[in-house]
Amino acid sequence: MAFSISLGDQKTDGVRLDYETARNRILNTQSPTPLLDIADFPVNLKKLDVSQLPQLAAELREDMIGAVSKTGGHLGAGLGVVELTIALHYIFNTPEDRVIWDVGHQSYPHKLLTGRRGRFLTLRQENGISGFTKRTESEFDPFGAAHSSTSISAGLGMAVARDLQNKTNNVIAVIGDGAMSAGMAFEALNNAGATDARLIVILNDNDMSIAPPSGALSSYLARLASGKFYSDFRDLGKKLSSRLGKRAERAITRAVGHARGFVTGGTMFEELGFQYIGPIDGHNFDVLIPVLNNVRDHGNGPVLIHVVTKKGKGYAPAEKAADKYHGVNKFDVVTGTQSKAASNAPAYTKVFAQSLIQEAQHDDRIVGITAAMPTGTGLDLFGEVFPTRVFDVGIAEQHAVTFAAGMATEGMKPFVAIYSTFLQRAYDQIVHDVAIQKLPVRFPIDRAGYVGADGPTHCGAFDIGFLASLPGFVVMGASDEAELKHMVRTAAAYDEGPISFRFPRGDGVGVDLPERGEILEIGKGRIVKEGTKIALLSFGTRLADCILAAQDLDAAGLSTTVADARFAKPLDLDLLRRLAVEHEVLVTVEEGATGGFDGQVLHALANLGLLDRGLKIRCLTLKDEFTDQAKPETMYGRSGLDRAGIVATVMSTLAANGQNIYAKA
Ligand SMILES: Cc1ncc(C[n+]2csc(CCOP(=O)(O)OP(=O)(O)O)c2C)c(N)n1
Structure with a gap:
């Protein structure tokens, strides 16, 4: 069996089990009722004994691997934070305590433990759950994300707002080592370190971004994580207790036997005003639980816990892959082989x-x-x-x-x-x-x-x-x-x-490629097909649908010109003039928001006086909304950016004699 799953060192004595054995142990031997069925919400997760958490982690991994193998999505990052996610919900009082996942691509285990397991197979599909955290999806997602490095800023804002309102909840920002490299994260550290705000930052250091991380911070973290190990743990406990209280001293001293090691004094984070704890092993509950327990409700000021994890942890194909299965298509669980949509055109x-x-x-x-x-x-x-x-x-x-x-x-x-x-x-x-x-x-x-x-x-x-x-x-x-x-x-x-x-995501249309590209004349578009009544002016890859729409329009007796603008700036004014003067209807088509190519064209036509002669003009763009995930074809259809939509726009323009096309929706 190519795929092995780890049940945690205590249960397996460090021996990695093959998939079937692990599954049987989980489902039959160890627990007739999967713990995941119990731990559907944090309130129920808390009913489990600490000794059951490694088994829950194994179930969570298996569930996630099975689901993502069917839906595709981000896998490696989530696999790496299974124990951390469980520990956070076990120790903290979510959703009152705010847990903010940076980027949000690692939030699948969090989603599974916060009431979304039943919908998990709808992940990233139309009307399904999002691949990132989203405020409208759950009260357990206090901040929406997907672009990286926002969590510390948002967390600091929440912590300061909490203090202004005399509330007492915890705020925890979980940020990866890759996301930590962004300027925005540094801006937030700089701000937070100068405040007394009680903010917990968890640095999830898996020594990976999507690709291996680059830059000096990454080397610095590697030195922290592997170079210097704190030798006198009792001293460390005492040091931390001055900021975190007596409980910290006792628990940390207890926990250190299981920790990879602690470094303290002079870290960059301490220089910036954070209490630094770590590095700790992010897959070991014996360390995670006491450290989080003692950081919870600690005194004043920001704390940074440096947690070391492994991206793709517990699934051999992910651990072995160069990108640690950062983002995957559907795949075969046993072999880890990913499916690839069939296409002859290059991406x-x-x-x-x-x-x-x-x-x-x-x-x-x-x-x-x-x-x-x-x-x-x-x-x-x-x-x-x-x-x-x-x-x-x-x-x-x-x-x-x-x-x-x-x-x-x-x-x-x-x-x-x-x-x-x-x-x-x-x-x-x-x-x-x-x-x-x-x-x-x-x-x-x-x-x-x-x-x-x-x-x-x-x-x-x-x-x-x-x-x-x-x-x-x-x-x-x-x-x-x-x-x-x-x-x-x-x-x-x-x-x-x-x-x-x-240029868009995905495969091209399959046209022949020239030996070498030509140098285009700046600001010159091209006519792709000549007609006399209707003009379709496309900017970008919707051109293929314009050509198909023109066939339909021609067949309906509406002779159609198709032009490829090539440039949104500078615009080809000669081309514009020709299209406007020689046609009854002009439709602009682009895969962008309103105020893009359409705005440039309308502005030019207006100032050239070409709108004064009765030209009927319509603009097809992305819908004026933040469109949730769906199949691209569905999205094109809804915006009228496909063959049928373009034809319908022309027809309604002619029929309505000037009415706006929104009537069709
Ligand atoms: C502003 C921005 N740029 C690029 C990305 C693409 N991106 C998504 S996750 C990621 C890597 C994040 O690495 P890290 O924070 O270490 O998290 P990990 O996946 O290793 O858990 C990148 C570059 C993004 N989400 N946001």
């Missing part, structure tokens, strides 16, 4: 990476920058070819952009590859450090548009609007993978200022 990410490699072979000033997403952005492939020309700066989008700006001042050609949704975090850097100085930083923007199962927090909705509003910015949208190749080359060749190109 946009791969086309981007291969095109960038190709351009970099011609120009040694091209470098790639990622904010902790080398695999997601394809820069891992670039790094295999050019190891010295790729920079993983950690989860630090703001820094990534200004770092790129600095490189550009020195004549390098930085490509800052950041997903649309995470680029939001670096907006001031884009405006102030890049755009105002007209620096030629290149922005390849992946995951532009709907992202399906990851839901509203990851939807790439706003980049067109927030970039196209910046003076001098060139904003491109690839309509297929060949166009993406052209845009990589165009961006590499363009030195006048900032330039971006967006």
Whole structure:
């Protein structure tokens, strides 16, 4: 059997059991009623004896592995915090005590223990539970997340608000070592350390981000976790008791026999004003329980507990995988083999990476920058070819952009590859450090548009609007993978200022790829198909549906032109003029929020006087809402961004003679 599950060292004497044996022990021998059935809410979890917690942990892992094998999702991070999650709900009085999970991708065990087990197979599906924490989903989720490094700020806000209202609950922020590398986490530490606010920060250090972590903090934590072990535990107990009270001294002295070791004195966190406890073994209840018990309701000031865990813990395929099963498709539980949707077209990410490699072979000033997403952005492939020309700066989008700006001042050609949704975090850097100085930083923007199962927090909705509003910015949208190749080359060749190109998640449409991309003329779109009555003006990959819609419209006797704008900025005004003057109806189509390409087009048409002649114009964009997770096709359908929706918009525009299309919904 390829898959083994760990029941905790006490039960197995450190021997790893194969899956069947473990399962039988859990279900038959050890407990006729799975403990997970009992521990459906924290109030019931607390009825278990401490000695039963390792078994509960094993059941939780098995449940989670089984469910995620059917739904796909984030697995490795959750597997690593099973014991920590149980211990937190066992010791603290949730939901009165607030537990904030940073990013929220590791919250699956938390969801299973807080009343959501019955719905767990709906994870990340339409009308199902979210893959992240979400306030509207449960009172046990005090703060919504998905973008990283927000938990300490939110927790400090809650702690200060609690004190202002004379309440007494605990606030606990659980943050990973990867998330801790972000500027926002440091800003929060800096603020919290200077206050008396009773805030507990748990640093979940698994020495992994999505990829192995980069940066000096990671090396520092590794030194804390493995280098220096505190030798005199009694002294440590005394030291802590001055801040945490007598109980801490006794329990910590008791617990240390099971701990990996304690370090105290002079850690970075202590210098910042935190009481530092750790490192402790995050898979050992004998340590977790007394430490959390004694930190609960402690005196004043912030405390940081450094917990060492293993990402993917307890599931061999995850432990062995390079990414520790950070995010997985559906998979076979026994072998760990993941399914991959069948498609002959290459993924946009791969086309981007291969095109960038190709351009970099011609120009040694091209470098790639990622904010902790080398695999997601394809820069891992670039790094295999050019190891010295790729920079993983950690989860630090703001820094990534200004770092790129600095490189550009020195004549390098930085490509800052950041997903649309995470680029939001670096907006001031884009405006102030890049755009105002007209620096030629290149922005390849992946995951532009709907992202399906990851839901509203990851939807790439706003980049067109927030970039196209910046003076001098060139904003491109690839309509297929060949166009993406052209845009990589165009961006590499363009030195006048900032330039971006967006492309969606997933596979391309399967067009033939040119040997090498062409340099596109800046601000020029193209006519894909000529017609006379209807004009569909597409920006991005909805072009394929525009072409299909045009076939239907032609068949209905409505001769249709299809144009690929290529540029949201600068707009092709000649093309716009032609479409506006020669057609009765003009529909703009884009996979972005309102105020993006549509806004640019409407503004131009208005100021060119082209709206004064009776042109009927409609704009198709993402729905003006934060859309919950669903299949992308469903989302396109609801926004009218698919073939049928485009046809329906044209028909209703003609029929309604000027009425707005919202009537169709
Ligand atoms: C602002 C932002 N950038 C990038 C990401 C993508 N992302 C999700 S989880 C993750 C790694 C987090 O690592 P860590 O905090 O150590 O948690 P672990 O998964 O190891 O438990 C990254 C980079 C994100 N969620 N938010």
